[in-house]
Amino acid sequence: MGVARWIQARRRSAPADGNRADGAGEPEGEETRLTALRAALGAIGTTLDEETTCSELPLAAVRLVGGAAAVMRRTGKIVSGYEAMAGDPDVLPDVRWATAVAREAGTPAADRQPEPWTEQPPSSRGRPALCVPLTSGDDQYGVLVAGRRGARFTRSEAELLALLGERAASHIRHARAYDLVSRTAGDLQRALLAEPGRPHPNLDVAIRYLPAGSSRVLVGGDWCETVRLHFGRTLLVVGDVMGHGLEAAVDMSAYRSSLRYIASSDLPPHRVLRQMDDIAAGEAERRPATCLLARIDPGRGQVTLASAGHLPPVLISEDGRTTPLSVPVGPPLGTGFGGYESATHQLAPDQTLVLFTDGLVERRGEDIDSSMARLSALRFTGHGVDEVLDTILTNLDARHAEDDVAVLAARPYPRRESAEVADDAEVMGS
Numbered sequence: 557m558g559v560a561r562w563i564q565a566r567r568r569s570a571p572a573d574g575n576r577a578d579g580a581g582e583p584e585g586e587e588t589r590l591t592a593l594r595a596a597l598g599a600i601g602t603t604l605d606e607e608t609t610c611s612e613l614p615l616a617a618v619r620l621v622g623g624a625a626a627v628m629r630r631t632g633k634i635v636s637g638y639e640a641m642a643g644d645p646d647v648l649p650d651v652r653w654a655t656a657v658a659r660e661a662g663t664p665a666a667d668r669q670p671e672p673w674t675e676q677p678p679s680s681r682g683r684p685a686l687c688v689p690l691t692s693g694d695d696q697y698g699v700l701v702a703g704r705r706g707a708r709f710t711r712s713e714a715e716l717l718a719l720l721g722e723r724a725a726s727h728i729r730h731a732r733a734y735d736l737v738s739r740t741a742g743d744l745q746r747a748l749l750a751e752p753g754r755p756h757p758n759l760d761v762a763i764r765y766l767p768a769g770s771s772r773v774l775v776g777g778d779w780c781e782t783v784r785l786h787f788g789r790t791l792l793v794v795g796d797v798m799g800h801g802l803e804a805a806v807d808m809s810a811y812r813s814s815l816r817y818i819a820s821s822d823l824p825p826h827r828v829l830r831q832m833d834d835i836a837a838g839e840a841e842r843r844p845a846t847c848l849l850a851r852i853d854p855g856r857g858q859v860t861l862a863s864a865g866h867l868p869p870v871l872i873s874e875d876g877r878t879t880p881l882s883v884p885v886g887p888p889l890g891t892g893f894g895g896y897e898s899a900t901h902q903l904a905p906d907q908t909l910v911l912f913t914d915g916l917v918e919r920r921g922e923d924i925d926s927s928m929a930r931l932s933a934l935r936f937t938g939h940g941v942d943e944v945l946d947t948i949l950t951n952l953d954a955r956h957a958e959d960d961v962a963v964l965a966a967r968p969y970p971r972r973e974s975a976e977v978a979d980d981a982e983v984m985g986s
Contacts, residue, residue, distance in 0.1 A: 592619070592620060593620070593716060593719070595619075596616040596617075596619060596620050596716075596720060597616075597719065597720065597723050599612055599615070599616050600612045600613055600616055600720060600723050600724050600727065601723060601724065601726070601727030601730075604727075604730060604731050604734045605731060606728050606731040606732060606735070609724055609727045609728055609731060610627045610629065610639060610640050610724070610728070611640040612724075613625070613627055613640070613700055613720060613721075613724040614626055614627060614640050614641060614642035614643075614700070615642045616720055617642070617700060617702055617717055617720055618642045618643045618702075620713070620716050620717070620720070621702060621704070621709065621713045621716065621717065622643075622704055623643055623644075623647055623702060623703055623704025623705070624641065624642060624643030624644045624645060624646075624647045624648050624702070624703055624704065625641070625642050625643060625648075625700060625701065625702045625703075626638040626639060626640060626641040626642070626645070626648055626700075626701050627639050627640050627690075627698060627699070627700055627701070628654055628655065628658045628698045628699050628701060629697060629698040630658055630659075630690075630696060630697055630698040630699075633659070635655050635658045635659055635698065636698070637651060637655075638651060638654075638701070647683055647703045647704050647705055648685070648701060648703045649676050649683070649685035649701065649703050653676060653685075654685075654687055654699065654701045657674045657687040657699055658687070658689075658698055658699045672688065672689060672691075672718045672721075673686050673687060673688045673689075673714050673717065673718055674686070674687045675708070675709070675714070683703055683704065683705055684703065684704060684706075684707065684708040684709060685701065685702060685703040685704075686701070686702045686703075686709050686714055686717060687699045687700070687701050688700040688701075688702070688714075688717045688718050688720075688721040689721060689725075690721050690724055690725040690728065691721070691722070691725050692722070692725040692726045692728070692729040693729070695725075695729060696725075697725050697728045697729070699721075700717060700720065700721045700724070702717055737801060737802050738801075740802055754782070754784060755782045755784060755790040755792075755966070756784055756788050756789070756790050756854075757969075758788050758854045758855075758968060758969045759790050759852060759854060759966055759967070759968050759969070760940070760941050760966065760967045760968075760969065761782055761790075761792070761941065761964065761965070761966045762940075762941040762942045762944070762945050762964070762965045762966075763780045763945075763962075763963070763964045763965075764945050764949060764961070764962070764963050764964075765778065765779075765780070765960070765961070765962050766915075766949070766954055766955060766957070766960065766961040766962075767960055768915065768957060768958060768959050768960050768961075777795075777796060777797025777798070777799065777800070777804035777805060777807060777808040777843070777845065777960075778794075778795070778796050778797075778808075778913045778915065778960040778961065778962035779793075779794070779795050779796075779797075779808050779811075779812055779962060780792075780793065780794050780795075780911070780962050780963075780964045781793040781794075781795075781812055781815060781816070782964075783815070783816060783819045783820075785819070785822055785851070786822055787853075787855065788853070788854060788855050789851055789852060789853045789854075789855075790851070790852050790966075791819050791825070791828075791849060791850070791851050791852075792849070792850040792851075792852060792909070792911055792964060792966055793815060793847065793848070793849055793850075793911075794847070794848050794866070794911040794912060794913055794962055794963075794964055795808070795811055795812075795815075795845050795846065795847040795848070795866075795889075795913075796845060796846045796847075796866070796913045796914065796915075796960075796962070797811065797843050797844075797845040798843050798844050798845065798846075798888075799843055800960075803843065804843060807842055807843045807845070808845075810836075810839075810842065811832065811836065811845055811847070811889065814831075814832050814835050814836075815828070815832060815847075818831045818832060824851075824860065824862075824898055825849035825850070825851050825860055825861065825862035825898050826862040826884075826886075826896040826897050826898040827896075828849060828862070829847065829849060829862050829863075829864045829886065829889065829896040830894050830896050832847070832864075832889050833864065833887075833889045833890065833891065833892060833893070833894055833896075834892070834894075836889050836890035837890055837891065837892030839890075842890050843890065844888040844889060844890040844891060845864075845888060845889045845890060846863075846864055846865040846866040846888050846889070846913075846914075847863070847864040847865075847866055847888075847889055848861070848862075848863050848864075848866035848867070848868075848869065848883070848911055849861065849862045849863075850869060850909060850911060850966075852903060852909070852966060852968060854903075854905070854968035854969060857902055857903055857904055857905075857968075858900055858901070858902060858903055859881075859900070859901050859902075859903040859909060860898050860899070860900045861881060861883040861898065861899050861900075861901070862883065862884070862886075862896050862897065862898045862899075863883045863884065863885045863886060863896075864885075864886050864887065864888055864889045864896060865885060865886065865887055865888035865889075866885070866913075867912070867913075867914055867917070867924075867928070868880045868881055868882065868883045868885075869881050869883075869909055869910055869911045869912070870909075870910045870931060870932065871901070871903070871907055871908070871909055871910075872907060872908040872909075872910065872936050872944065873906075873907055874904070874906040874907065876935045876936040876937050876938075877935065878931065878932045878933070878934050878935070878936070879932065880928060880932060881899075881901050881909075882899060883899050884896070884897035884898070884899055903968060904968075905967070905968050905969055906967075907967065907968075908936075908941060908944055908965055908966070908967045909965070909966050909967070910944070910945075910948065910963065910964070910965045911963070911964045911966075912961070912962065912963040912964070913959075913960065913961060913962045913963070914959065915954075915957045915958070915959030915960050915961040915962075916931070916948070916949075916952060916954055916957065916961045916963055917930065917931050917952065918958075918959065919958070920958060930952065931948070931952065934947065934948065934951055940967075941965040941966065941967050942965075944965045945963055945965050948963065949961070949963070
């Protein structure tokens, strides 16, 4: 709509008879300006980040009209100083004038001209300048301030800057809405991840969760869980809901709740997955999820695994070598296909089991076998489970992963009969 309005305004400004004083070169000039406008608009809002949009806007303004430009952001009644300046800052107007315009922008006044900008004409104390409100709908996000030496801004230039301001304001509105949803999803997921179950004292457990990229990236549905079972056993879980954002975090909560309920009946891992799949498949809006279960029995020195489309865990031996454990892989949860199976492996007290989501190892354009080989190549020397996770996250550069990362490490202790009997009595009495 803004570009169309600008074109119409330019047509109205042309002589009615179509004659131009500068001859036949004008159509080409008009086409050149329109091309420049399209390029400037396309350079604004390239990300869902408000800071980036506010940096792109002054650069685009200077490319179109020269001089210098800056943004003053407004949040409620608070107006920032000049930000993201482009060009020579000495040609910008007095910040007090721009601040006053920013505070009054969007407020109708009887003595204000109808154009969507406020002009400061050149004088003995100042240079020509324009303030363009950054307004989207009823929301006002600040102003674009432009200044230069010499001639005042033409009406055509002011229209161009107003169009840039409209585009930037629209992207700022989306960026702030995006941030709100991201913070909500992040708060929800942090609250859920902050309450893992309590494993038996015969199992040492450490958990890490890292969101992808920066805190501005939408939170995903990765999660970890531990569930105490009878007879000193503990069920370890990692899962990954497909997608990102608030919906993924909500579905993650639903999967976690159903897991806790089903696991309390002490079913084998593959039957736990089967029931979780049945519940999820009956909810049309529920997103599919991958999931890996590991039931650890320190008394028998065993771990029983079952997978719903999830990557296998790795086992770190006493000598520090890392080996993937085989596990039958069924379809993701929520598909309704079922077909899950379990596999049992030996797990000695001096060995560490590591479960993780795919964000830990997968890299864009790389085969999954190569990704797993990178993890298997790691070597460890006599550290606790926390140190094991720190080593893994550092060597795999997990803080720069393209997806969320959830990882869990567990190491069993030898079974202490008297302590286990008291512990089981506590569980059954609760």
